[in-house]
Each structure stands twice: as C-alpha cells, then as structure tokens.
Amino acid sequence: MRAIGLIALLFSCLWPAAAYTAELxxxxxxxxxxxxxxxxxxVIDTSRHSIIHRVKGLGDLSHASAVxxxxxxxxxxxxxxxxLTKVDLLKGEISGRTVxxxxxxxxxxxxxxxxxxxxxxxxxxxxxxxxxxxxxxADIPAISGKGxxxxxxxxxxxxxxxxxxxxxxDAGEIWIADFSAPGAPKLTKFGDAGKLPYDAxxxxxxxxxxxxxxxxxxxxxxxxxxxxxxxxxxxxxxxxGDRKLPVYKMPHLEGWAKAGDRFILPAVGHHQLLxxxxxxxxxxxxxxxxxxxxxxxxxxxxxxxxVNFALPHNDTIQVVDIPTLKVIHxxxxxxxxxxxxxxxRGHEVWLSVRDADKVHIYxxxxxxxxxxxxxxxxxxxxFTARATRTGL
Amino acid sequence: MRAIGLIALLFSCLWPAAAYTAELxxxxxxxxxxxxxxxxxxVIDTSRHSIIHRVKGLGDLSHASAVxxxxxxxxxxxxxxxxLTKVDLLKGEISGRTVxxxxxxxxxxxxxxxxxxxxxxxxxxxxxxxxxxxxxxADIPAISGKGxxxxxxxxxxxxxxxxxxxxxxDAGEIWIADFSAPGAPKLTKFGDAGKLPYDAxxxxxxxxxxxxxxxxxxxxxxxxxxxxxxxxxxxxxxxxGDRKLPVYKMPHLEGWAKAGDRFILPAVGHHQLLxxxxxxxxxxxxxxxxxxxxxxxxxxxxxxxxVNFALPHNDTIQVVDIPTLKVIHxxxxxxxxxxxxxxxRGHEVWLSVRDADKVHIYxxxxxxxxxxxxxxxxxxxxFTARATRTGL
Numbered sequence: 001m002r003a004i005g006l007i008a009l010l011f012s013c014l015w016p017a018a019a020y021t022a023e024l025x026x027x028x029x030x031x032x033x034x035x036x037x038x039x040x041x042x043v044i045d046t047s048r049h050s051i052i053h054r055v056k057g058l059g060d061l062s063h064a065s066a067v068x069x070x071x072x073x074x075x076x077x078x079x080x081x082x083x084l085t086k087v088d089l090l091k092g093e094i095s096g097r098t099v100x101x102x103x104x105x106x107x108x109x110x111x112x113x114x115x116x117x118x119x120x121x122x123x124x125x126x127x128x129x130x131x132x133x134x135x136x137x138a139d140i141p142a143i144s145g146k147g148x149x150x151x152x153x154x155x156x157x158x159x160x161x162x163x164x165x166x167x168x169x170d171a172g173e174i175w176i177a178d179f180s181a182p183g184a185p186k187l188t189k190f191g192d193a194g195k196l197p198y199d200a201x202x203x204x205x206x207x208x209x210x211x212x213x214x215x216x217x218x219x220x221x222x223x224x225x226x227x228x229x230x231x232x233x234x235x236x237x238x239x240x241g242d243r244k245l246p247v248y249k250m251p252h253l254e255g256w257a258k259a260g261d262r263f264i265l266p267a268v269g270h271h272q273l274l275x276x277x278x279x280x281x282x283x284x285x286x287x288x289x290x291x292x293x294x295x296x297x298x299x300x301x302x303x304x305x306x307v308n309f310a311l312p313h314n315d316t317i318q319v320v321d322i323p324t325l326k327v328i329h330x331x332x333x334x335x336x337x338x339x340x341x342x343x344x345r346g347h348e349v350w351l352s353v354r355d356a357d358k359v360h361i362y363x364x365x366x367x368x369x370x371x372x373x374x375x376x377x378x379x380x381x382x383f384t385a386r387a388t389r390t391g392l
Numbered sequence: 393m394r395a396i397g398l399i400a401l402l403f404s405c406l407w408p409a410a411a412y413t414a415e416l417x418x419x420x421x422x423x424x425x426x427x428x429x430x431x432x433x434x435v436i437d438t439s440r441h442s443i444i445h446r447v448k449g450l451g452d453l454s455h456a457s458a459v460x461x462x463x464x465x466x467x468x469x470x471x472x473x474x475x476l477t478k479v480d481l482l483k484g485e486i487s488g489r490t491v492x493x494x495x496x497x498x499x500x501x502x503x504x505x506x507x508x509x510x511x512x513x514x515x516x517x518x519x520x521x522x523x524x525x526x527x528x529x530a531d532i533p534a535i536s537g538k539g540x541x542x543x544x545x546x547x548x549x550x551x552x553x554x555x556x557x558x559x560x561x562d563a564g565e566i567w568i569a570d571f572s573a574p575g576a577p578k579l580t581k582f583g584d585a586g587k588l589p590y591d592a593x594x595x596x597x598x599x600x601x602x603x604x605x606x607x608x609x610x611x612x613x614x615x616x617x618x619x620x621x622x623x624x625x626x627x628x629x630x631x632x633g634d635r636k637l638p639v640y641k642m643p644h645l646e647g648w649a650k651a652g653d654r655f656i657l658p659a660v661g662h663h664q665l666l667x668x669x670x671x672x673x674x675x676x677x678x679x680x681x682x683x684x685x686x687x688x689x690x691x692x693x694x695x696x697x698x699v700n701f702a703l704p705h706n707d708t709i710q711v712v713d714i715p716t717l718k719v720i721h722x723x724x725x726x727x728x729x730x731x732x733x734x735x736x737r738g739h740e741v742w743l744s745v746r747d748a749d750k751v752h753i754y755x756x757x758x759x760x761x762x763x764x765x766x767x768x769x770x771x772x773x774x775f776t777a778r779a780t781r782t783g784l
Contacts, residue, residue: 025463026482070735071421074418160739180758205692205694260599343462345780365552390738
C-alpha cells in the first residue's frame, strides 16, 4: 500500500510538470488559415512550414477574416454568422467568443491594440469590444439622417489615433468613429459618399480611405490628412457601367495592391488590372490578363503583384511586373486558387488551393514551389505580421 | 523518517513544476533597450510599459545595434567590440555569443531569417553566420581590386532575395553579396562608389541603396531594380563642403526618415532638415531647426518626424509636420535625448534620455507623456516589429 501510495504521489507530481512543458516559441512567424467548410482554423508556423494546432468551434467561416493582437499571440476571427472568436495561437484554443450579430462581414483592431470593431449587416451597425475581455464597449447603429432602416455596414478599417472608419451601404454614407477620448466615440459623418458603397480600403499610411460604389461609376475618396476632410470622386469611369452585375461580383477593395508608386486594382467586368498613380489617383496603365481578376496581392517590396481569377479561370495565377505592367509568369496550382499571403519581408507567398485541400508555399522570387500543407477547404491566410500594419 | 522522506519527495516533485510556470506571452510587442555603459540590455513589454528582463554580459555596447529573428523571439545585438550576441527575449538570457572581430559597427539579418551578417572595421570585411547556431557561414574580406589594406565596412543592410549590401569606406566601393544559391555568395562589386562612403541606408521597398560620402559632396545611389544597376550621384551639393568636420559628425543615414513622398534628412553642418522627393531625389524643401539634427525619425504613417540634436542642444526634441515642413511642437525631455522608436502602428514613441537614466513614453498624436522606465544610460531602443521590415 505504501508503495502504491508513493507511486500515486509521484505520478500526481509529475503530471503538472508535464502539463507545463509546452514549447516556448515566438509569435512573429505564426499565422492562421481558415478551413471554410468546417468552422475551424489551423495555426501555422511559417518558419517551419508546419501546422501546430487545429482549432474548432468558430461557427460559420464561409466568409471570414481576422486581425491580430499587438503581441501577435491572439487572432480575432470574424465569421459570417456574426461570431467574433478570440483564438490563442500559443495554446491552440478559443480564449473568448461572442455571437454579436446576425450577419457580419469583417472587423478591425485599433492602433493601440485595445479595441476590436465588428462590421454588421444585421442589425446594421458597428460594435466595438474590449480586445482583452471581449466586453462590449460601444454599439453604433447605422441609422442615417435620411431615415429608413439601419444600413448594412461595410468597408470597416482602423485608422491612426484609435479611430475606425466604415461605410453605410444602403444610406451611402461614410462615418469615422474616434475613440481617442474616454467615453462614447465622437462620430464624424459624411452624408454624401456615393450610391451603395460596397467595400473600402485604407492605405498603409492611414491617409486615404477609398470606397467602391455599386450604385454608380467611380469611387469615393477621403484624404484624412486634409484640414477639413471631405468626400471626392476619383476614377470616374471605374465601375460596372450598364452591365447587370450582382454586387458579389464587384471587386474586393482588399484586392487592390499598393506597389510602390501605383495602386494595382482589378477592373470591373474586364479581364484587366488598372494601374493608378498613388499621388494623383489618375489611371496610368492597364494590364491584360487571363481572366476576371479577384485579388491582386503585392509582394511587400512592390515589385510584383500576384493575381488570381474568378471562375472559370480560378485554377490559374499570373504574376505582373509592376514597373513594366507585364505578365512575367503564369502557372496553374490547382482548382480554386483563392487566397494569397506574403511573408512580411516578401521571401515567400502562401496560396490556398481550396478544392485540392492544400496550401502551397512558393519562393516569391524564383516562383519555385517550396512545400505544401494539407488544409481542409482552405480559404483566407493571415500572418501575425499584419498586427504591425494599419488597415490589416 | 518516512514523513521526512515523503516531504522531500513532494518538494522534489513540485520544484520542476514551479520551474515551468514561466508566463506564456507573445513576442510581437517586445523590444530591447541598450544600457550603453554596462554591457547590458533590458527586455521590455511595450503593451504593459514594463521591463521584463535585464540581460548582462554583452560586452562593449557603447555603440550597438540590433536586429530580430522572424519569430521575434531573439535579438541579435552587434557591439562595438565585435561581439555578436543572440538574446532570448522570452527567457531573458544569452543563447549564443561570438566575438567575431576586433571592432565592428553593425549588422543585418536576411529576409528569410536564416543568415546574420556583421560589418567589421578590423579586420575589414563582412562575416555571415547561421542565425540559429551562430556558426560561421561566410567570411568576405573587404579587399578591393585597387590594392591596399582591407577596407572598413559600413552601411551594411539586408536586401530582398537573401542578399546583403555594404560599402567599403577606404576603397570607395559598394558590394552586393547574394546568398540565394547554395555555396559561396555571389559578389557584385561597384568599384566607383564615391570617396569614403561612411554610412548607407536601403529604402523599405528594398529598391534604393544610398550611401553618404565623407570624401566629397553628394551621395551615391543604386537603383536595385534597374536591369543593370549602377552607381549614380544624387544631391550633388549635400555634404560638408570645405568645412573641417570629423567623420563622426556626419549625419547617420539611419537618421533619414521616409515620410510618404519625401525623404527627410539632416543637413550637414547646418541647423536644418532637407526634404527630398522619393521619386526624383530632388531637394524640394527645407526646415529650419533648433540645432544640428542627428536623427529624424518618421512616425510610421509619415505625417510627422521627431528630431533630436547634437550638443549643446541635445536636451530638446522638435516635431516636424511633413506636408507643410513646419515645426509644430518642441519640448525638453531632459539631458541627452538620444534615440527614438515608434510602435509599429505609430501610436506611441519611446525616447532615451541617457543622462537622466530614463526612457520616456509619449502619445504620438497628442504628445502627452504616458509613462517612463528606469534604464541605466539608455541608448538604442529596438522593437521586435523591425523583424517585419527590410533594412531594419
């Protein structure tokens, strides 16, 4: 009995020690890949090209995006069903979750890392949460002065100075919510932001907010550095024109790439990329492509953009050289090559090949394939380095 | 006896459990601050504004710099005495160290995180080490074709594609060392790089290498994206002219700031900053300042630059608005305000006040002081987010 007791005691002592031997690791080279059909994400190590965790229970991820805490330890995953899930990348588990709306399209994190905002369709508006606890800090219903129902909110981004900017799809407005002072956010509303803004982006310097319009041609631009920021139209001919194009076929503004002196953006309804000067917003060139581009993703140095395509060409990737606007490489990774992410210094690009259940890894200069991971119905790939950049 | 035995057994079981209860943390918000007089660095948590470790034994840090591993777990600290020290930021200890030359001035890490290069004065040349083990991978003596002794090497930076670029001070050359293929690096040598290049920078897109010249006016520029890169002179009037200025009074090229469309750089021997267009390299404006500027550090969005000064004005900081080139703020943090570092999204700036043994933390928009840390003779401040950017 004494022997059994001693063995039991020894075992009970060793168990806690074993539980703490989790490997110490940095978080700067981690990331997540969304498994869109199973409500799960895999946590990946981009240095070792390996999957370190699979985390389940994130709800409907058929359309999902993510942002990261400033320490790069946590991902905040925004799901289509209004779920906001905080994932601990080190432990490989959910550390917080709230289903905060009926239908939701994306989110953002403030520059100081303290607030997470979510952009909701139903009910229309933006909710803001404490990044640490997920407590609700603010609820901003998207009710315009023009009357009518609450608008779906789209194009939510963070801006320097603890601000969020978003567009009201139905009312055609753009709002800035400034959380830099204690208490309720200070709202600045631009009531004339064009017809049916469906998406937006902010440039990496936090200066330019650009919204795509579904209800008319052109885009709406706000220069946030102006003494009195105001909405202006740029690229007046950019749009669907008279074509009957459903809104989900309009280009994602996160499909724009900033490459040095140029924005590179998918044309609407054409097999082309447009190049736009970043100082003047004038159209300066065109690249003819293999199909209708969905995403143009810039290599971090801005020298190349990798482009993927809508059906029926979504098995193909083209690489465009930005100074010459020429296609310099083309390859077929597999069926439904849908999302790309570059490592922060641009040495590799990772690519989801959804219908092959694979993520491929390529050398970003030689285009050689370096490896692959088995991921089930992979969609979005998000690396923790996004925590260091505005608008991502 | 049995009781004592049981207690001893229990104690010996609990001890390992206690040893593993080190707090799990992310590494994205960490940093180091050099304590220049004591051969030590402090590891800081920029979210909590706290010191988490002090690490000693790094040799002569009177002039020191650092780069970070891609996972942001390790700092590689380059000391004046030729020491290369790998510091584990999580454990707060030295995980590797080599004194690899007699006198050294800086280092860099490759874009894939696998190679660490060090730039040596004595003997003149560059050594390259395996980032994981610190094994020597390559030794590149700075022997030019012009004969003579080995040159001091300066202006060492990383460039996309597993390359390093550096200048030979005595011989007036610039070399590119390309490690993208297995085996010995492929060297490209620019034999006519001006007289006595004393420092250099590479732009964040990895496109422009710019070297300052001590032996003549003007700077040497290489556009790395050209089909056939070559050296060119830019800013022909920039320099010390006929003044008898010692080389250590020449501006550090890491004192240049890229702010949107402009480079902001200290003038030589004048109380001025110069603004230079990033597309044309032409001088487009001037800011009159309080003293001789040493470092102009851009807020990450490029809207402001914070500037510090040489003696006798090194108790003062001025903030310049870049679009208007006007000084918009001035304050006196204390004696020897020598180094500044912004958080990656620019919400805070940290400032070493060496002779007050303090590091101050400021809100980068309101300029309010948010806190301070006690650090002994602080000099360089380096945040782990540098791992995500070329040239840092």
